[in-house]
Amino acid sequence: EPEVTQTPSHQVTQMGQEVILRCVPISNHLYFYWYRQILGQKVEFLVSFYNNEISEKSEIFDDQFSVERPDGSNFTLKIRSTKLEDSAMYFCASRRLAGRTGELFFGEGSRLTVL
Amino acid sequence: QQQVKQSPQSLIVQKGGISIINCAYENTAFDYFPWYQQFPGKGPALLIAIRPDVSEKKEGRFTISFNKSAKQFSLHIMDSQPGDSATYFCAALSSTSGGSNYKLTFGKGTLLTVNP
Numbered sequence: 001e002p003e004v005t006q007t008p009s010h011q012v013t014q015m016g017q018e019v020i021l022r023c024v025p026i027s028n029h030l031y032f033y034w035y036r037q038i039l040g041q042k043v044e045f046l047v048s049f050y051n052n053e054i055s056e057k058s059e060i061f062d063d064q065f066s067v068e069r070p071d072g073s074n075f076t077l078k079i080r081s082t083k084l085e086d087s088a089m090y091f092c093a094s095r096r097l098a099g100r101t102g103e104l105f106f107g108e109g110s111r112l113t114v115l
Numbered sequence: 116q117q118q119v120k121q122s123p124q125s126l127i128v129q130k131g132g133i134s135i136i137n138c139a140y141e142n143t144a145f146d147y148f149p150w151y152q153q154f155p156g157k158g159p160a161l162l163i164a165i166r167p168d169v170s171e172k173k174e175g176r177f178t179i180s181f182n183k184s185a186k187q188f189s190l191h192i193m194d195s196q197p198g199d200s201a202t203y204f205c206a207a208l209s210s211t212s213g214g215s216n217y218k219l220t221f222g223k224g225t226l227l228t229v230n231p
Contacts (some may be wrong), residue, residue, distance in 0.1 A: 042222060048216045103161050
């Protein structure tokens with residue numbers, strides 16, 4: 001069964017360092033997302049991406065965050081200068097259909113720990 | 116207005132019992148309501164979903180009840196099993212601001228424990 005894959009599974013970094021989280025969405029999917037989940041809390045929307053541009057971003061997704069689809073397969077989330085409060089599980093998701101009923105498939109997540 | 120409120124935060128049920136998780140929303144722009152199941156160390160996975168023009172949807176032991184006028188929906192797990200122990204998130208779908216995409220807004224999650 002096709003799946004969304006994310007790397008790394010866990011990254012530990014020092015505050016102020018740049019981090020890139022990578023995702024390979026399901027191959028025929030067109031809509032891409034990043035969500036994050038602080039330990040024990042709800043899953044929060046960060047950004048949606050379609051047709052090589054951001055569709056919408058949340059208040060969390062400030063100037064320190066950026067997304068890119070550098071080639072036909074990868075979808076990356078970059079945090080330019082990490083803060084302690086960026087420590088969370090980051091989930092990539094993708095969907096194929098344009099309609100509202102298209103299922104959103106999530107990866108297993110990348111755990112980011114900022115020290 | 117973008118919030119989805121979920122309760123309870125945690126739930127303990129005996130094997131064979133019924134698990135009930137409730138959610139409420141305010142934003143009338145939400146137009147699709149999925150439930151996600153998350154096991155430790157895994158990403159959320161779609162469990163069941165309902166459109167607002169339907170009052171109930173059943174798939175196996177899982178049923179969503181939807182009350183559009185009250186802006187409430189709930190998940191019922193019949194004959195709960197230890198393997199159902201997981202975190203359950205209700206969610207609501209809305210269009211992104213530009214209209215070209217959709218996004219999910221999640222509730223805070225319910226940790227369900229089913230005792231053998």
